[in-house]
Amino acid sequence: xxxxxxxxxxxxxxxxxxxxxRSGHAHLGVPRSGxxxxxxxxxxxxxxxxxxxxxxxxxTLNGCAVRPRCAATVAxxxxxxxxxxxxxxxxxxxxVRVAAGAVLELGPAVRGVRSYxxxxxxVAAEPVLxxxxxxxLSGLGPAPxxxxxxxxxxxxxxxxxxxxxxxxxxxxxxxxxxxGPGPRADWFTGRALHTLATATYRVSSASNRIGLRTEGPALxxxxxxxxxxxxxxxxxxxxxxxxxxxxxxxxxxxxxxxxVIGVVREPDLAAAAxxxxxxxxxxxxxxxx
Amino acid sequence: MRALPVGDRALLxxxxxxxxxxxxxxxxxxHRAAGSLPAVREIVPAARTVLLDGLDDPEAFAERLxxxxxxxxxxxxxxxxxxxxxxxxxxxxxxxxxxxxxRDEVGRIHSAAExxxxxxxxxxxxxxxxxLAERYAVPRRATPRTAVPAGAVALAGPxxxxxxxxxxxxxxxIGSTDAVLWDHERVPAALLAPGAxxxxxxxxxxxx
Numbered sequence: 190x191x192x193x194x195x196x197x198x199x200x201x202x203x204x205x206x207x208x209x210x211r212s213g214h215a216h217l218g219v220p221r222s223g224x225x226x227x228x229x230x231x232x233x234x235x236x237x238x239x240x241x242x243x244x245x246x247x248x249t250l251n252g253c254a255v256r257p258r259c260a261a262t263v264a265x266x267x268x269x270x271x272x273x274x275x276x277x278x279x280x281x282x283x284x285v286r287v288a289a290g291a292v293l294e295l296g297p298a299v300r301g302v303r304s305y306x307x308x309x310x311x312v313a314a315e316p317v318l319x320x321x322x323x324x325x326l327s328g329l330g331p332a333p334x335x336x337x338x339x340x341x342x343x344x345x346x347x348x349x350x351x352x353x354x355x356x357x358x359x360x361x362x363x364x365x366x367x368x369g370p371g372p373r374a375d376w377f378t379g380r381a382l383h384t385l386a387t388a389t390y391r392v393s394s395a396s397n398r399i400g401l402r403t404e405g406p407a408l409x410x411x412x413x414x415x416x417x418x419x420x421x422x423x424x425x426x427x428x429x430x431x432x433x434x435x436x437x438x439x440x441x442x443x444x445x446x447x448x449v450i451g452v453v454r455e456p457d458l459a460a461a462a463x464x465x466x467x468x469x470x471x472x473x474x475x476x477x478x
Numbered sequence: 479m480r481a482l483p484v485g486d487r488a489l490l491x492x493x494x495x496x497x498x499x500x501x502x503x504x505x506x507x508x509h510r511a512a513g514s515l516p517a518v519r520e521i522v523p524a525a526r527t528v529l530l531d532g533l534d535d536p537e538a539f540a541e542r543l544x545x546x547x548x549x550x551x552x553x554x555x556x557x558x559x560x561x562x563x564x565x566x567x568x569x570x571x572x573x574x575x576x577x578x579x580x581r582d583e584v585g586r587i588h589s590a591a592e593x594x595x596x597x598x599x600x601x602x603x604x605x606x607x608x609x610l611a612e613r614y615a616v617p618r619r620a621t622p623r624t625a626v627p628a629g630a631v632a633l634a635g636p637x638x639x640x641x642x643x644x645x646x647x648x649x650x651x652i653g654s655t656d657a658v659l660w661d662h663e664r665v666p667a668a669l670l671a672p673g674a675x676x677x678x679x680x681x682x683x684x685x686x
Binding site: 213371422 | 482483484485486487488490519520521522523524525526527528529531532597598599600601602603604606643662667668671672
């Protein structure tokens, strides 16, 4: 039990390998992918002494448990959760030393949705187009974790960082998404634009890594024509025929045929990744920066 | 040509037709190769638009773009990619009926056309191919199939496509190919990239 790898004891609802994603391939239909809460995954990497592009685990709602086969330094960030090593409490948001063969468990998220687990050396899954990220939409990268799976770890390159203060944003009680101009805002009625800017939506439980779906008043179209497929960006607020806005997250399709009414600013998407179903959402038109 | 803002870092350039969009895409690639395009993360051509994502100053680029002369598409100098296809799809009879031709004619008409990859999307390696005459456009199936096999050659609207892997899909299936549309261990991973020319070459399924 000394090889650089870890076994999955409990995969959790959805735990995937994520790094900063793969860009430059959208024209081939390849989504960007990558950690949804980038500041949290970046912090986890910093705490264990990894470069920012090292691959981490991203959990969803109910954590996961792993058994490293070698002694490993780990750190957990993102959604706050109980962290234990062989059942004993360990620190969240700080480097933790786990002995070879011990079980490291991340409990359910106390608040927020996604926790990040970094190992010193990073998860060394096979890169695809320069990234180790799992892409749920197109099935690129390593498969989501399953119980009993074994994943390799990379060589340790840096020293853990013990920080006195963590630059962490807590999961939002209310999600406020600042929104830049959308290319098809004129496909909606003035009333729809007013509704989007003033109404409170709620995060739908149908949200996933592809999009943050919302529940709330339907947005009325002014143009009813079919939109020929066009390129889509991260943060695009796409409005399908049911009129409920969907915010495109990292695994979004690279082209789509529903009009985009606005585009959420990238720094606000980390909070979107942590907004649990039912969280109130407000869209705030922010104009050009 | 109209430049629409997409958030703070992107522009959607809308053109009058698919050919104009392809011509602008080709021109953007020429400028990028020549080093005269500002840094950009993604250039995504689509049906009638080209998206530029990751621009530092989209407004300034939109102004520059307005002064560009876009040369029309020239016939490709590169050889066409040949995709062997068995015209044995389950929707062949339906497509023949929609086209008003005998069933055997579908493959002949389809393989006689010269296609071009207008854009990609839906799945890695899935190209939207244009080239069939307008009268051969077909509607999508009312109920999409839950699983279309990898290699299915299909039609929808004015487009032809080949499914890179098994997935749900609502296109009309007219044939199948063993060509590998996407292999991330291959360089390039995608057989079809925007702008590529494509021909379908009929093959007869081996008699057993």
